[in-house]
Amino acid sequence: MGVTLTLRAPSPIPIEVFGVTPERVANLSAAEVAKLPVQHGNRSEPLGEFFDVTGSRFADLHFAGDTRTVKGIGAGMAGGSVYVQGDAGMHAGAGMTGGTLVIVGRAGDWLGAELRGGTIEVRGSVDGRCGAAYRGSRRGMTGGLIQVRGSAGDELGLLMRRGLIVIEGGCGAFAGASMIAGTIVVFGPAGPRLGAGMKRGTIVAAGGVAELPPSFAHACDYNPTFLELYQAELAGLRAEYPWRLPAVVRSYRGDLLYGGRGEVLVPVTSAARPAASLRG
Amino acid sequence: MSQVAPHLPHKGGGETNRYATPAPSVEAVRRMLRLNGVEVADTFAEAFPMAAARVVVTAASAEWAMTAARAATGYAASVIGCDAEAGIEWELPPEVLDATPDGRPGVSLLFFAFSRDALQRAVVNRVAQCVLTCPTTACYNGLAGDPDRSIRVGGNLRFFGDGWQISKFLGGKRYWRLPVMDGEFLCEDVFGTVKGVAGGNLILLAESQAAGLAAAEAAAAAARAAGGVILPFPGGVVRSGSKVGSKYKALRASTNDAYCPTLRGVVPSELPAGANAAYELVIDGLDLAAVEEAMRGAMVAASECPGVVKITAGNYGGKLGPHHIHLRKLIEAG
Numbered sequence: 001m002g003v004t005l006t007l008r009a010p011s012p013i014p015i016e017v018f019g020v021t022p023e024r025v026a027n028l029s030a031a032e033v034a035k036l037p038v039q040h041g042n043r044s045e046p047l048g049e050f051f052d053v054t055g056s057r058f059a060d061l062h063f064a065g066d067t068r069t070v071k072g073i074g075a076g077m078a079g080g081s082v083y084v085q086g087d088a089g090m091h092a093g094a095g096m097t098g099g100t101l102v103i104v105g106r107a108g109d110w111l112g113a114e115l116r117g118g119t120i121e122v123r124g125s126v127d128g129r130c131g132a133a134y135r136g137s138r139r140g141m142t143g144g145l146i147q148v149r150g151s152a153g154d155e156l157g158l159l160m161r162r163g164l165i166v167i168e169g170g171c172g173a174f175a176g177a178s179m180i181a182g183t184i185v186v187f188g189p190a191g192p193r194l195g196a197g198m199k200r201g202t203i204v205a206a207g208g209v210a211e212l213p214p215s216f217a218h219a220c221d222y223n224p225t226f227l228e229l230y231q232a233e234l235a236g237l238r239a240e241y242p243w244r245l246p247a248v249v250r251s252y253r254g255d256l257l258y259g260g261r262g263e264v265l266v267p268v269t270s271a272a273r274p275a276a277s278l279r280g
Numbered sequence: 281m282s283q284v285a286p287h288l289p290h291k292g293g294g295e296t297n298r299y300a301t302p303a304p305s306v307e308a309v310r311r312m313l314r315l316n317g318v319e320v321a322d323t324f325a326e327a328f329p330m331a332a333a334r335v336v337v338t339a340a341s342a343e344w345a346m347t348a349a350r351a352a353t354g355y356a357a358s359v360i361g362c363d364a365e366a367g368i369e370w371e372l373p374p375e376v377l378d379a380t381p382d383g384r385p386g387v388s389l390l391f392f393a394f395s396r397d398a399l400q401r402a403v404v405n406r407v408a409q410c411v412l413t414c415p416t417t418a419c420y421n422g423l424a425g426d427p428d429r430s431i432r433v434g435g436n437l438r439f440f441g442d443g444w445q446i447s448k449f450l451g452g453k454r455y456w457r458l459p460v461m462d463g464e465f466l467c468e469d470v471f472g473t474v475k476g477v478a479g480g481n482l483i484l485l486a487e488s489q490a491a492g493l494a495a496a497e498a499a500a501a502a503a504r505a506a507g508g509v510i511l512p513f514p515g516g517v518v519r520s521g522s523k524v525g526s527k528y529k530a531l532r533a534s535t536n537d538a539y540c541p542t543l544r545g546v547v548p549s550e551l552p553a554g555a556n557a558a559y560e561l562v563i564d565g566l567d568l569a570a571v572e573e574a575m576r577g578a579m580v581a582a583s584e585c586p587g588v589v590k591i592t593a594g595n596y597g598g599k600l601g602p603h604h605i606h607l608r609k610l611i612e613a614g
Binding site: 162164181183200202220222223224225226228229230231232233261263 | 338378381382383384418444446447448449450451455457463464466
């Protein structure tokens with residue numbers, strides 16, 4: 001049993017729990033955990049003002065209660081595990097370097113923003129800028145794994161450099177925009193402007209894509225061996241993994257404005273016919 | 281006018297040929313080691329440590345995987361004359377779940393060389409010329425080795441991609457995707473190595489070439505079944521066993537005359553009465569236990585074949601190799 005933080009009442013004012021990480025609470029008693037500072041609006045308050053704390057001295061943190069407005073859950077954690085029984089607010093898992101974050105509900109904007117390592121699993125959907133770079137930053141996610149069973153919002157994996165993002169639902173506009181490298185897999189329908197400005201990297205739009213930027217060129221239809229390795233990796237995520245990557249894909253190279261070393265792979269059987277296919 | 285040749289002393293008829301095999305003493309016969317009734321010499325095989333790597337080659341079909349595997353392990357019989365010793369460890373059929381990383385039919389290969397540097401050169405060259413070139417193939421590391429003792433394979437081959445190579449980092453491993461004319465060649469970046477054991481061997485002495493070969497084939501199959509080993513010579517059977525040195529100064533090794541049936545009576549022979557052919561099995565393995573297990577299986581299989589007169593092993597007097605694999609211990613352990 002880990003350390004459980006139960007939010008007594010939902011707070012219309014966001015509560016920021018940056019710094020309340022598994023490794024931080026691992027050596028603290030429940031009373032000491034309750035004294036950790038959290039930000040409530042513009043004021044710093046002890047955590048115990050809002051949360052009931054049970055358990056102690058475990059690098060395993062549970063969040064219970066209506067945590068929709070709790071920001072920064074698991075942000076910056078380097079190890080251990082965080083489990084959120086409900087929804088998580090913005091910035092959950094942002095800047096993580098290791099460990100495991102599981103969110104049973106949905107997650108707000110900036111989930112796993114600038115992730116460095118570790119794994120994040122969201123069983124609901126996520127809002128925008130998942131795994132993205134913060135404004136002004138040069139790199140988004142540079143390692144680790146984000147898997148979302150629901151859908152994702154806009155700017156998924158913006159400026160991503162390394163790692164794997166798997167969205168089992170669809171995604172909004174500008175997924176993988178300005179991507180530097182790494183891999184994004186979207187099983188549902190992908191929004192417009194997918195991969196705009198991408199330099200390298202792979203976006204597998206297994207559910208098809210509404211529209212590609214015109215700076216993508218059709219390369220070929222082929223059967224890439226490396227996707228089998230990703231399929232094996234996905235199959236290890238949970239028992240009876242329901243999703244199957246396409247065996248034969250249509251490859252589009254781009255963004256040609258940035259060298260064309262990136263690729264968007266869509267299933268050949270995809271009903272959606274990308275605008276860029278006219279170029280092939 | 282005709283010159284009469286001086287009379288040569290006749291060696292037969294009562295006189296002893298100084299090179300003839302002496303008959304064993306009664307005491308020797310009593311202590312003689314036997315396996316299924318076949319005499320086993322109380323000697324040992326001398327084996328050496330060598331850097332070893334396991335390479336898994338997959339392809340769209342088992343046939344193409346095997347084509348690449350045969351080519352990549354060709355001309356790799358002995359480090360006396362080749363850059364490495366290599367062979368096919370086993371086939372990895374797709375029916376076996378997760379037998380290969382990409383789920384396609386594959387073949388597992390083992391490579392042995394005197395140093396990690398030499399091993400890297402040999403594996404990189406061989407994968408470059410024989411696997412990369414072969415339709416539909418991909419190439420993976422088959423050993424979870426210490427990262428400090430790894431060799432870089434994909435990381436060297438990637439330059440063939442001329443800047444279009446793509447790196448993928450997945451599950452803690454880096455892979456390289458090289459664009460080629462039938463799609464992509466996928467190759468793992470680094471391969472693990474272990475300190476393997478090379479030079480495990482058995483010599484089968486038989487009544488005839490046919491009986492010896494049948495026994496050698498059975499023994500080779502049994503040795504391979506042990507897993508973790510290869511028999512680097514063609515078909516796993518050597519007919520030209522060698523000794524160290526030669527009358528010709530430039531040669532480091534030459535025919536093992538003591539086991540050549542046509543030289544019995546001329547040189548000190550190791551062939552007992554009734555033996556008219558000898559075959560050698562050479563076994564390289566990922567560790568000593570694998571080599572021992574393979575040798576034990578091979579001895580049992582050979583001893584069950586008709587026409588086998590004796591089973592022995594080759595060594596250099598124990599001075600060169602640190603591993604002495606005693607046939608007596610193998611039998612007693614079994």
